[in-house]
Amino acid sequence: MKETIKPFIVLGIVVAVVVGSLYALVRWTNSTPNQQGTSVKTDTSVVTMEGDTQVVTILARGGYFPNKVSAKAGINTVLRMKVGNSFDCSSSVRIDAINYNQRLNPGETTDIQLGVPSKGPLNGMCSMGMYGFEIDFI
Numbered sequence: 001m002k003e004t005i006k007p008f009i010v011l012g013i014v015v016a017v018v019v020g021s022l023y024a025l026v027r028w029t030n031s032t033p034n035q036q037g038t039s040v041k042t043d044t045s046v047v048t049m050e051g052d053t054q055v056v057t058i059l060a061r062g063g064y065f066p067n068k069v070s071a072k073a074g075i076n077t078v079l080r081m082k083v084g085n086s087f088d089c090s091s092s093v094r095i096d097a098i099n100y101n102q103r104l105n106p107g108e109t110t111d112i113q114l115g116v117p118s119k120g121p122l123n124g125m126c127s128m129g130m131y132g133f134e135i136d137f138i
Ligand SMILES: [Cu+2]
Pocket: 089, 090, 126, 127, 128, 129, 130, 131
């Protein structure tokens, strides 16, 4: 009697291990995309206060980093654009909402006055439209 039950117990354990492993694999696979693509995640670490002025610092170097920033609406704001040392088209900054279109010098930092933004996104891009960034005023 015992000898006939044994294979079923072994089979039961094997099934449990396989199902458990698949469950763990599915969970791991689903969680992986959340850990990737940090450059497109909203970043608030680049927002600082200088007196009454909010300063949003973005690095332009083969793209904009970070390319999505969340900042406060309703306070005087400056976009501090740091341009990398080597020239690439991201140093040519265009922000249509404020009629801004300038070629910034490599290795230099330029403050772009944004005034007192109201709620909503402010989008910028390189003059070719290849790279973009967004400041989400909330
Ligand atoms: Cu470009």
